[in-house]
Amino acid sequence: MPILHSQGRVSQLPCLALTGVCFALFGLPTLTFGQTKFVANYDEAKIPEYELPPALVTKSGSVVQSAKQWKQIRRPELIQIFSEQVYGTAPKACSISHELISTKMDAVNGKAIRREVDVTVGEGEASTTMRLLIYTPKNAVKSPAFLGLNFQGNHSVDPDPSISLNQNWMRNRQGTTTDNKANESARGVASSRWPVAMMIDQGFALVTIYYGDIDPDFDDQFENGIHRALRTEAKSIPKKEKWGSIAGWAYGLSRALDYLEMDSMIDGSRVAVFGHSRLGKTSLWAGATDERFKLVISNNSGCGGAAISRRAIGETIGRINTSFPHWFCDNYLQYNENENACPVDQHQLISLIAPRAVYVASATGDQWADPKGEFLACVESDPVYRLLGTDGMGDKAPPQTSPPADQPVAKGTIGYHLRTGKHDVTDFDWMQYLKFANRHLK
Ligand code: GCU
Secondary structure (H helix, E strand, C coil), X not given: CCCEECCCCCCCCCCCCCCEEEEEECCEEEEEECCEECCCCCCHHHCCCEECCCCCECCCCCECCCHHHHHHHHHHHHHHHHHXXXXXXXXXXXXXXXXXXXXXXXXXXXXXXXXXXXXXXXXXXXXXXXXXEEEEECCCCCEEEEEEEECCCHHHCCCCCXXXXXXXXXXXCCCCEECCEECHHHCCCCHHHCCHHHHHHCCCEEEEEEHHHHCCCCCCCCCCHHHHHCHHHHCCCCHHHECCXXXXXXXXXXXXXXXXXXXXXXXXXXXXXXXXXXXXHHHHHHHHHCCCCCEEEEECCCCCCCCCHHHCCCCCHHHHHHHCCCCCCHHHHHHCCCHHHCCCCHHXXXXXXXXXXXXXXXXXXXXXXXXXXXXXXXXXXHHHHHHCCCCCCCCCCCCCCCCCCCCCECCCCEEEEEECCCCCCCHHHHHHHHHHHHHHCC
8 A cells, every 4th residue: 555644844855956066975975966965854744755665556446456467567567667666677698608717625614615706797898797606505406595796795704814815806996996996905894794603604695796897887988897798688678778887787786696596505596695785785686687696685784775755755866866976777766756656666676576585674773765665665566576476574464563673573574673773784683684694595
């Protein structure tokens, strides 16, 4: 059922006539609009009036009453709208080739085999190569796996000096990069986000890729990375609908899965796609577009990810399109300050993963990503999950209110938690994902 909010409109919406952009921190640009800064609304009472577009009513107005109608009519309709209006349309799957780069037989205290495998997407001069860092439990045959993109290079996941140091363009970070390239101090800096031993101990493989191997994270009018590699294939896509970087990263995840389906140590039919923040937006879109992903995990994904855009609380469509113009397609600009005009909202993105398992996580200190909006998107996708024969968020009906911090609602096919703390990925998050994956992937 659509929810109608009528607490009244925010009287002063921020002006998006951008005159200055100042990148204060990595990923957290401070935008100046004329004399004033963008001021996010954090007051529930000032949420604009909105009505959610229904997941279970087709464009022609028919109520979707069966799994068959969902699969044949509504699901393809929604994929098309999200492609044309939000993330952009990606070319069809293309060929890949792969090459084993290194193997270490005694990684993770001798409990895992660690490999680096190069997967090349496309052919010839324009092709692009991503390096997969793969940990598989020793003595296991065909492990289920987590596949996730990382922000700072595979070398940041583990301090092991034999992991190759990524030399592709990287956003500058104090100490760990020099002139937009990683340096030796970057080794292991993101290891708290990737508890490999915890995964290996529970029989899971981890596959991770530096997201910039697929598409460098800056606005270059889609001239490099995957966009360049598939320029010919993308030629016929209308300009305003051309795929943004999120669609590019998601496409890369699907090509990585093409490879994993051939890998002798991984079970390609039991792969969970995971992502944090912009990469959590990416994991949701990858899971929506590629039904081979059996489980989808979105950590603190916020605006353009799991959070309902119409709430316009924390980060808004206008703000995200201004700070990161390359993430979405150009059609998405129409919805700056105009969320109600968008024919879709993010609960429908989660619905596109149904009936496969999905887990959305928020953090108390991450109001920018609108934890409540992320929770509501799960609740609103519950009817689609139930129509498709699953238990949705569990119990007879989804919870009416957000759960207290650190008390996951994860008995069903849609999992959710609100963790105490900041925008990050922690052991607490992974403990929940592992528990959930043990139920859904084994
Ligand atoms: C910024 C951006 C978010 C994004 C985050 C990240 O904060 O506004 O939308 O999720 O960066 O990816 O780190």
